[in-house]
Every structure is written in structure tokens, then in C-alpha cells.
Amino acid sequence: MSGNISNQQSAIRHLTYLTPDLAGVGGRMKLRPEDFLVDEQPLYEPSGAGEHLILFIEKFNLTTQDAVRRIAKAFRVRRSAVGYAGLKDKHALTRQHVSVHLPGVPGTDEQFAQESIRRTEYHPHLKVLWSARHVNKLRLGHLRSNRFVIYLRGVEPGAVVRAKAILDVLVKCGVPNFFGVQRFGYRGDSHLVGRSLLLGDARAALDQMLGNPDQWETESRRRGREAYMAGEYTDALTLCPQRMRYERQALDALRQGKSFEQAAAAIDRSQRELMLSAWQSSIFNRVLDVRLKEGTFDRLLPGDLAQKHDNRAVFQVDQAVAEVENAAGGRIERLEISPSGPMWGPDMMRAGGAVDDLERRLLEEDGLAVDRLTVAGGLKLVGQRRPLRVPMRDAEVSGGVDEQGPYVRLAFELPRGSFATTVLREIMKMDDG
Numbered sequence: 206m207s208g209n210i211s212n213q214q215s216a217i218r219h220l221t222y223l224t225p226d227l228a229g230v231g232g233r234m235k236l237r238p239e240d241f242l243v244d245e246q247p248l249y250e251p252s253g254a255g256e257h258l259i260l261f262i263e264k265f266n267l268t269t270q271d272a273v274r275r276i277a278k279a280f281r282v283r284r285s286a287v288g289y290a291g292l293k294d295k296h297a298l299t300r301q302h303v304s305v306h307l308p309g310v311p312g313t314d315e316q317f318a319q320e321s322i323r324r325t326e327y328h329p330h331l332k333v334l335w336s337a338r339h340v341n342k343l344r345l346g347h348l349r350s351n352r353f354v355i356y357l358r359g360v361e362p363g364a365v366v367r368a369k370a371i372l373d374v375l376v377k378c379g380v381p382n383f384f385g386v387q388r389f390g391y392r393g394d395s396h397l398v399g400r401s402l403l404l405g406d407a408r409a410a411l412d413q414m415l416g417n418p419d420q421w422e423t424e425s426r427r428r429g430r431e432a433y434m435a436g437e438y439t440d441a442l443t444l445c446p447q448r449m450r451y452e453r454q455a456l457d458a459l460r461q462g463k464s465f466e467q468a469a470a471a472i473d474r475s476q477r478e479l480m481l482s483a484w485q486s487s488i489f490n491r492v493l494d495v496r497l498k499e500g501t502f503d504r505l506l507p508g509d510l511a512q513k514h515d516n517r518a519v520f521q522v523d524q525a526v527a528e529v530e531n532a533a534g535g536r537i538e539r540l541e542i543s544p545s546g547p548m549w550g551p552d553m554m555r556a557g558g559a560v561d562d563l564e565r566r567l568l569e570e571d572g573l574a575v576d577r578l579t580v581a582g583g584l585k586l587v588g589q590r591r592p593l594r595v596p597m598r599d600a601e602v603s604g605g606v607d608e609q610g611p612y613v614r615l616a617f618e619l620p621r622g623s624f625a626t627t628v629l630r631e632i633m634k635m636d637d638g
Contacts, residue, residue: 230613377501379543404572427442492546514542
């Protein structure tokens with residue numbers, strides 16, 4: 206079995222279902238770009254004036270970071286001058302907001318803006334739908350939610366009935382807030398790279414990132430990974446595709462005779478922090494999986510830290526609070542609050558009692574301890590709490606037949622930071638991969 210499959214199993218495969226007794230619909234997704242639409246819902250509307258130009262872009266076959274680099278180049282600004290509210294899937298038709306900081310540019314610069322927008326759109330899979338001025342830069346989390354419209358293909362004509370039964374449970378109980386496959390990279394192992402970075406083992410991080418050939422990769426890519434493992438860094442760099450930007454950064458440093466520590470530091474800081482976030486996400490998934498198995502992902506326990514869904518505020522739970530909130534008509538049933546799980550970091554608020562014992566045990570099973578959650582090189586490991594479930598809004602399901610055959614159409618809204626793939630794995634009942 207390839208390293209890729211085993212890595213994915215540890216991060217997102219074989220997680221517990223909320224609806225194990227309801228048969229899935231199977232099928233396939235993302236057969237066409239328009240079959241998976243993500244539409245970002247803004248936290249606020251542009252003010253119409255200010256030093257930042259807000260772009261509402263549509264992209265496909267580009268990561269958000271890819272789009273940011275192209276927009277920065279088109280506007281002739283640093284990448285740090287471009288802000289965005291959320292990371293969107295590469296393999297989907299996604300619409301999202303991006304800001305470009307244009308300080309000191311006169312208010313009559315619309316010609317410059319339009320010329321820059323036209324340069325942005327030279328890429329066939331990136332276009333600007335509209336633009337407007339605003340007073341501040343967009344930052345991660347500056348969105349209300351994401352609206353998804355998804356077509357599942359290759360399903361039986363009656364699959365819509367099964368899909369609706371599952372969707373009804375998710376609407377009533379909340380969606381288990383697992384991190385999806387996108388969080389763990391195209392090989393499903395970025396959490397393992399992040400773990401090694403956190404442990405200060407640059408060699409292990411690069412071995413995971415640059416070595417370990419996978420059977421499903423092209424022959425050229427396998428040869429490149431083998432060249433890295435043999436210490437032939439020039440050959441490994443030559444065989445590494447141009448699109449693998451971060452791998453090439455590390456290989457180029459090694460080719461120059463730099464140490465493993467220096468090579469790891471040569472990778473863009475934002476990418477290294479994403480790998481650390483992937484590690485945090487893998488531990489969160491384990492905690493949620495246990496709570497789902499135990500039937501407590503949607504119930505408060507003494508020691509829990511409950512999170513309010515409207516403003517993400519967190520409060521401590523004791524026995525009395527748990528009894529009130531879990532009761533019929535309480536805020537748990539109304540999906541106003543939920544128990545939270547750990548995104549481990551040195552500043553994370555800790556749960557209490559048996560809840561903390563579980564979270565700490567799963568952390569230690571991964572070879573880490575609370576006092577080891579510091580990162581060298583100025584990287585940030587921001588600790589926070591994440592709800593174990595999230596409400597699904599405005600859910601729709603329908604079925605039909607078009608030129609591609611029978612389909613199930615799903616539409617729903619999820620809060621920022623949540624993954625539509627969690628909904629799909631419940632409805633399709635197929636291994637994530």
C-alpha cells in the first residue's frame with residue numbers, strides 16, 4: 206500500500222459517520238468544474254472608498270495562493286499587499302473576495318485598476334466578476350459563510366431519497382466539523398510534515414515532503430523522489446515539476462549545499478504555517494472521531510468549553526450548565542452552541558476534567574506534549590477552539606437527469622472554516638481519498 210494511502214487514513218479516512226445506518230448514494234463528484242461551486246458570503250460589503258481594492262474573483266484549477274501570486278504580479282505589488290478571507294479548493298469553481306492594497310494612489314486610478322484587472326485575467330481560469338473600494342485589507346476569517354452547490358454524478362435515479370434522509374439528520378443534529386482532505390495536501394501527509402517541523406526535525410519533515418515515492422505518481426516524479434533520497438539534489442530539482450513551488454524551494458537550497466534546517470526555512474513561511482495547521486487539524490479530527498463514537502459530539506460534558514455559533518465566544522461548562530443546555534429546548538438542541546475541540550497551541554484555552562484528559566492523551570499519542578508546542582524560526586502556532594459540529598443552513602436536495610445522466614443536486618451553506626466534503630462523505634458513504 207502506498208505511503209499516500211496510509212497517510213490519508215491517519216488524517217481523514219475511516220472516520221466515524223454520524224449516519225452509519227443510512228445507506229449512501231455513492232456516485233462521483235467534480236466531473237465538471239460547474240458541478241462543484243463554492244460561493245463565498247462576505248462578512249461585510251465594501252464601503253466604496255479607501256486604499257484597498259476589493260476584487261470578487263472566480264477561479265478554477267488554481268489554489269487561493271496561486272491566485273494571490275497572479276493578482277500581486279498583475280497589480281505590481283508585493284504578495285503581502287493582497288488579502289483574502291478564506292482558502293478555497295483548487296479543484297472546484299470558486300468565487301471569493303480578494304483585496305489589493307494601493308496606498309497613495311489617487312482616487313482617479315480606475316484606469317490603472319482596470320488595466321491591472323485585465324492583466325489578472327490573462328490566466329484562463331481566473332477572472333474578476335466585480336471590484337469596489339474599501340478601507341481595510343481582507344484577512345482570514347473575514348467571511349460569514351460559504352454557499353455550496355454540488356452535483357453528484359453516476360448515481361441511481363432514486364438516490365435523491367437516500368440523500369434527503371441523510372441531509373435531514375445533518376440539518377437537525379449539526380454537521381460533524383471534520384477537516385476535509387483538502388487540508389492535508391495532495392499526498393494527504395502535510396500534517397506529518399507539520400508534526401516534524403513542530404518537533405524541530407527538519408530532516409524528517411523534508412524526507413516526508415520530498416522523499417517516499419508513491420505508486421500513483423508519474424515515473425518522473427518517483428525518480429525525483431528517489432534522487433532526493435539518494436542525496437542527488439540537482440537531479441531531484443530537475444525532475445521536480447515547476448508547479449511544485451515549495452518542494453523546489455527546499456530542493457534548491459539543498460542543491461546549494463545548505464543544511465536541512467536551512468532548506469526547510471527556505472520554504473515560504475505561509476506554507477510552513479499551513480503544514481503546522483494541518484497537524485493541528487489532524488489532532489482535532491481524532492478528538493472529534495472519539496466524541497462521535499461516544500455520542501457526545503453534540504452533547505455538553507462537564508469540563509467542556511462550549512462555543513457560541515453566532516460570535517465564536519467560548520465558555521466553560523460544569524454539570525449544572527450541561528444539564529440546562531442539553532435539555533429539550535436548550536441551546537444545544539437549537540444549534541446555538543456546541544462543544545469544542547482543540548486546535549493545539551501554546552495559547553489555547555484548555556478544557557477541564559475528563560474532556561481535557563482525552564484531548565491531552567490524543568496529543569501525547571502523537572508524540573507531543575503541551576510544553577513542546579513552540580516553533581522555532583518565528584513561525585506561528587495559534588491555539589484556538591473549534592466547534593465539534595456546525596449548523597447547516599438553507600439545505601436543498603433534488604434529483605434529475607441531464608446530458609451527463611442522472612444526478613443528485615445538493616445546495617447548502619456552512620460557516621467559515623467548515624468543509625463541504627464532510628457533508629459529502631456522509632451522503633456518499635465512500636472512503637475519502
